[in-house]
Amino acid sequence: MAHIIVCGNEKGGSGKSTVTMHVATALVRMGFSVGGMDLDLRQRTFGHYVENRQSYAKSQNVELPCPEIAELPEIDEGQLSPGENIYDVRLSTAVAGLEQRCDFVVIDCPGSHTRLSQVAHSLADTLITPMNDSFVDFDLLAKRDPINGNIEGPSVYSEMVWNARQLRSQAGLDPIDWIVLRNRLGAQNMHNKKKVGDALDELSTRIGFRVAPGFNERVIFRELFPRGLTLLDLKDVGVQQMNLSNVAARQELRELMKSLKLPGVTVNF
Numbered sequence: 575m576a577h578i579i580v581c582g583n584e585k586g587g588s589g590k591s592t593v594t595m596h597v598a599t600a601l602v603r604m605g606f607s608v609g610g611m612d613l614d615l616r617q618r619t620f621g622h623y624v625e626n627r628q629s630y631a632k633s634q635n636v637e638l639p640c641p642e643i644a645e646l647p648e649i650d651e652g653q654l655s656p657g658e659n660i661y662d663v664r665l666s667t668a669v670a671g672l673e674q675r676c677d678f679v680v681i682d683c684p685g686s687h688t689r690l691s692q693v694a695h696s697l698a699d700t701l702i703t704p705m706n707d708s709f710v711d712f713d714l715l716a717k718r719d720p721i722n723g724n725i726e727g728p729s730v731y732s733e734m735v736w737n738a739r740q741l742r743s744q745a746g747l748d749p750i751d752w753i754v755l756r757n758r759l760g761a762q763n764m765h766n767k768k769k770v771g772d773a774l775d776e777l778s779t780r781i782g783f784r785v786a787p788g789f790n791e792r793v794i795f796r797e798l799f800p801r802g803l804t805l806l807d808l809k810d811v812g813v814q815q816m817n818l819s820n821v822a823a824r825q826e827l828r829e830l831m832k833s834l835k836l837p838g839v840t841v842n843f
């Protein structure tokens with residue numbers, strides 16, 4: 575059965591689709607078969623990324639390994655059992671199909687609280703939550719005392735992950751390995767960076783996640799989207815020499831992939 579990786583955070587624009595594209599591409603490039611699902615049915619960033627990749631490979635006549643994107647199948651409502659939710663059935667049917675033929679299934683969630691996203695979280699063997707390096711994003715993970723900064727308790731998104739964990743444990747499934755990743759880190763605002771880092775470290779032990787090395791703010795993480803590429807593909811499309819920032823980006827992606835500790839994966843790029 576495939577290992578399921580879900581990228582989620584209710585906070586919009588935190589880097590879910592960017593991380594999904596990079597993790598999925600890293601896995602296909604390492605030779606794994608990867609199924610993908612885009613649960614952001616409106617934006618479809620991850621779906622478009624893979625479509626761009628297929629079109630680019632075809633038009634340039636290059637071989638690029640691609641994730642296999644599955645859509646939610648149409649289900650006849652008449653076939654549902656009493657109390658069964660149609661979205662749950664559509665999602666689990668699609669994931670069950672991919673699970674049969676893939677090593678990994680990578681699922682991108684929308685930046686909002688939807689039924690589909692909720693169910694996807696309960697399917698996650700690994701959950702990756704990217705966040706901007708900001709207390710505005712931290713607010714979805716935990717409430718903090720405004721005066722002394724002490725953590726007062728989990729917030730909406732952590733509670734949703736908690737519920738997903740409960741559901742998995744009731745179903746006898748392995749616990750979710752939850753990884754929080756700081757995204758778009760900058761060279762400035764060192765004071766804020768340290769404060770967010772310290773708060774995350776404290777919270778990680780309280781609510782049970784691991785903090786992974788993050789991505790810095792880098793153009794290379796976004797500029798290749800129209801061609802459906804990541805920095806790992808550059809050699810195949812004729813770029814022989816990477817600049818220093820791109821080399822550093824590859825190092826960041828490598829460190830993320832290592833820290834995910836995915837079964838059977840030895841990071842080799």
Ligand SMILES: Nc1ncnc2c1ncn2[C@@H]1O[C@H](COP(=O)(O)OP(=O)(O)OP(=O)(O)O)[C@@H](O)[C@H]1O
Pocket residue numbers: 585586587588589590591592593614617619683684685686757758759789790791792793795796
């Ligand atoms: N490390 C990075 N460096 C530079 N740009 C980045 C980085 N991460 C994300 N971005 C850019 O930030 C924006 C938001 O990223 P992305 O679309 O991945 O977030 P998201 O969480 O999927 O958003 P949504 O909640 O709308 O689905 C995009 O323009 C993306 O290209």
Ligand SMILES: [Mg+2]
Pocket residue numbers: 590591592614617619682683684685
């Ligand atoms: Mg997105």
